[in-house]
Amino acid sequence: MMRKPSLFLYLRATLFYIVFYPVTLVFAAFCLLVGWALPFRPRFKLFTLMNYFTMLWLYLTCGVRYRVEGRENLPSGSEGAYVVVANHSSEWETFFLQTLIRPQSAVLKQELLKIPFFGWALGMLKPIALDRSKRRGALKQLLTQGKERLEEGINVVIFPQGTRVETGKLGKFNKGGAMLAASAQVPVVPLAHNAGLFWPGKSYIKYPGTITVRVGTPVPVADRSVDEIHADSIGWLEAQMRDLKVVDEESV
Template sequence: MPKATPLHYLRATLFYAGFYPVTILYSAFCLLVGWALPFRPRFKLFTVLNYFYMIWLRICCGVRFEVSGLENLPRSGAYVVVANHQSEWETLYFQTLVRPQSVVLKQELLKLPFFGWALAMLQPIALDRSQRRGALKQLLSQGRDRLSQQVPVLIFPQGTRVKVGEMGRFNKGGAMLAVDSQVPVVPIVHNAGLYWPGKSFVKFPGVVQVRIGAPLATVERSVDDVHRESVAWIEQEMREIGA
């Protein structure tokens, strides 16, 4: 990880000087009009903001991204995305990649003023992580509902942000949901933590590598088999891109 310099702090300050006011204003607008829209048009409207984030991040901090394996992402239908979690970056970018989606997240995020309130209108699966057994039932119940509506579900099986160079523990929730609903699992890896470290104010210029794996079949397969295959692919690709 490079050492932060005064220039890095200056560029990050410029980024947030645009990030917060635009987030508040656009979220307020979405809260006013979003209730009148069906889910899919609402998702498209709300996530226009995420394209701004990516452009603004590149302008201010020099953080770009490259995606390989885009042909592996299903163009339609239900599937479960499992991805590593290192940064705030992927939570913003993935809403431009998987459209629409229902993201699995911690319940506390929905309490954030403006951003969290707007996020709550995008049908996330907001889990109370203090209730482990109840959280799994909620994931399967609400996830099954989203998938039945042909809305992909995005889950970060590590459960929380993990530092670059560490794997953490991958839970089986994504594999369980996919096997339960008989839909494919699409694994994705990235190394965003190199350029936007988790909970870091400073961003470092560079190119985030995003790799999308081939969909993994779940029909007539066990949860353990699907989980092992997805985790093996994720861990191998993370090592290759230095995540």
């Protein structure tokens, strides 16, 4: 989907950022002051209030809405924690998923925790921060810390493409999510979206419209190999990305 940015869209995005950045800075500083005194779950609820504000402000300034299909597929808290694997094309999903998957530990790149205030506050939410230059060590860290989070009842969110992938391209999906789920014996919940059509990666402009988020049926892991778990979860994800027009048919 190729759209020509207009002056009006630039102005709307500017209004979004004029408020978003100062509010993020002030709120992150507040979280740093009080977060240390809170147990993890109340801390997560407090810190992610900013995410709800971001979704609302994005709608008011840029006209970006969203709808969730298959929300009922998310296991309830009484069913235990789970691993979420999702496609990654935008900054939008990093904000939104913390409002949908609660509580959660996000698998992310280590560099994000170095961002003043925002990154420092993010570091208090038990992320699994990987050093991508050390692939073997990163996988061991994912499996060790991921299993610890799951045993604490904290869901783990993974973007198996490893980084943001430009809309229209598929990218390569690693097996870390399937390996973690198999090791911890928890289900994998695949999740697809088309946020990159409305908030393209590294784009200043946000395009008005409705982002679709689809939650798949949990993929069971009992008596199954990592390859089988990976094939089922990523197969569903790729099919939904094609249906949502996130990737070109030629790239699949």
